[in-house]
Amino acid sequence: MATKTIPRVKGDFLLGNLRQYKANPFQALCNWQRDYGDLVSFRLATRQLYLFSHPQLVEQALVKQSHNFVKMYNPEKPKGLSLILGQGLLTSQSDLWRRQRRLMQPVFQRANLTSMLPQMVTAGNNLLHRWQQLGNGAQVNLADEMMQLALEVITQTMFSTSVLDKIGEIASALDTGLKYAAKTISNPLTPPLFIPTPANRAFKQATGVLDDIIYSMINQRRSQSSNRRDLLSMLLNVRDDAGNPMSDQQIRDEVITIFTAGHETTANVLTWTLYLLARHPEVLAKLKTELHDQLQGNIPDAKALQQLVYTRAVLSEAMRIRPPAGILIRKISQDTEIDGYAFKADSLAIFSIYNIHHHPDFWQQPEQFDPERFLTAEKRKFAYIPFGTGERVCIGNHFALLESQLLLSMIVQHYDVELLNTDEVEIEMAVTVRPKGGIPVRLKRR
Numbered sequence: 001m002a003t004k005t006i007p008r009v010k011g012d013f014l015l016g017n018l019r020q021y022k023a024n025p026f027q028a029l030c031n032w033q034r035d036y037g038d039l040v041s042f043r044l045a046t047r048q049l050y051l052f053s054h055p056q057l058v059e060q061a062l063v064k065q066s067h068n069f070v071k072m073y074n075p076e077k078p079k080g081l082s083l084i085l086g087q088g089l090l091t092s093q094s095d096l097w098r099r100q101r102r103l104m105q106p107v108f109q110r111a112n113l114t115s116m117l118p119q120m121v122t123a124g125n126n127l128l129h130r131w132q133q134l135g136n137g138a139q140v141n142l143a144d145e146m147m148q149l150a151l152e153v154i155t156q157t158m159f160s161t162s163v164l165d166k167i168g169e170i171a172s173a174l175d176t177g178l179k180y181a182a183k184t185i186s187n188p189l190t191p192p193l194f195i196p197t198p199a200n201r202a203f204k205q206a207t208g209v210l211d212d213i214i215y216s217m218i219n220q221r222r223s224q225s226s227n228r229r230d231l232l233s234m235l236l237n238v239r240d241d242a243g244n245p246m247s248d249q250q251i252r253d254e255v256i257t258i259f260t261a262g263h264e265t266t267a268n269v270l271t272w273t274l275y276l277l278a279r280h281p282e283v284l285a286k287l288k289t290e291l292h293d294q295l296q297g298n299i300p301d302a303k304a305l306q307q308l309v310y311t312r313a314v315l316s317e318a319m320r321i322r323p324p325a326g327i328l329i330r331k332i333s334q335d336t337e338i339d340g341y342a343f344k345a346d347s348l349a350i351f352s353i354y355n356i357h358h359h360p361d362f363w364q365q366p367e368q369f370d371p372e373r374f375l376t377a378e379k380r381k382f383a384y385i386p387f388g389t390g391e392r393v394c395i396g397n398h399f400a401l402l403e404s405q406l407l408l409s410m411i412v413q414h415y416d417v418e419l420l421n422t423d424e425v426e427i428e429m430a431v432t433v434r435p436k437g438g439i440p441v442r443l444k445r446r
């Protein structure tokens with residue numbers, strides 16, 4: 001029986017906590033944990049939400065009660081990411097999700113991933129070459145550079161193509177799309193898409209741009225008689241038990257999901273890692289020593305990557321202190337109870353990865369960037385969840401680790417990144433945790 005009361009965030013009579021949340025969702029979630037605790041209830045106009053900031057609550061909800069904490073896909077009234085991704089792997093649920101996950105899993109298995117290393121290396125070399133042409137001391141926006149790099153990696157490995165000539169359009173369309181998607185969750189009063197408000201028109205235009213790019217990738221492949229062994233071929237060639245191919249809509253949804261989920265997050269990891277290294281010269285020095293000792297200027301292969309223990313710890317710590325996906329969202333499908341707390345059906349649960357990764361009960365000096373903490377064999381299970389947890393854990397986790405370890409080692413061996421602004425960069429959370437306004441840097445060739 002539910003006996004405990006969930007603290008409620010103070011707010012307006014009419015709009016609840018909408019104003020605070022809209023002003024800065026990232027800061028609101030941090031403040032509410034600090035002021036009210038690890039489980040908090042709040043209201044955004046008509047919508048009831050709960051904020052979870054404790055590892056045990058995460059385990060209870062996302063592992064033990066995953067049937068009650070479900071993705072919020074509703075084909076009649078799509079909200080959040082499903083407005084862009086449709087029913088791709090990230091947003092779909094039930095049997096459709098299970099079938100697609102089983103189908104796509106082999107592409108992401110470790111054994112298959114090493115075959116993608118050459119494309120990742122090419123993308124890394126192209127970046128270094130471009131930087132070299134810019135000249136020593138060139139100034140760039142690190143966030144944009146890493147976005148471009150990760151986009152090239154995902155399109156080359158999964159779809160054997162490049163969309164770099166459209167990078168400007170893609171970045172701006174994704175920015176508009178992701179911000180709009182986040183707004184439909186944070187503000188239930190957002191006018192429905194069929195009303196031609198300026199924001200709705202801008203969103204439709206942005207998804208139109210992305211759709212054109214995705215469909216031209218699919219159509220181009222269909223018109224070639226290629227026997228490539230990438231994700232796109234698998235999606236196009238697969239047949240169900242009755243011999244039917246996957247529908248065009250489903251292929252589009254899976255392609256745009258991998259395209260989006262597969263580059264935005266990894267770009268953030270690399271950006272934050274290089275930023276943190278620039279602010280912590282002692283960590284950078286140790287990293288350079290490992291890279292020098294293990295690689296002597298060479299590009300690591302799969303075996304060499306396994307030996308880069310400190311490099312991995314640096315990335316793990318960067319993903320702790322700046323988790324690329326800041327929150328997970330679920331709909332509560334029926335009235336339920338956890339640890340004596342009652343949760344109402346149809347309300348939303350927000351799991352703050354950021355709050356959990358900074359929880360002082362689980363992390364000593366949580367604000368300190370200290371990769372050493374990942375060199376011990378300490379078990380952290382639900383206190384460290386950059387890739388989520390339970391059955392919906394990230395399918396691209398091994399891919400992302402391989403990619404970021406490789407590219408970080410290539411960049412750090414050739415360049416020092418000097419921050420042009422010494423103030424701490426502000427965090428902006430739409431769906432992912434990004435540096436607000438990017439990170440202007442000067443590139444110094446080593």
Ligand code: HEM
Binds near residue numbers: 262266269385395
């Ligand atoms: C460091 C980089 C990455 C981070 C931090 C990250 C984080 C996450 C998180 C937290 C989830 C769980 C979402 C939820 O439970 O609602 C997730 C799911 C997912 N990620 Fe990633 N991701 C990364 C890279 C990638 C890459 C490289 C790909 C594809 C190549 C990818 C594809 C996906 C997909 C398809 C899902 C949905 C899985 C499912 O529900 O079955 N991610 N990711």
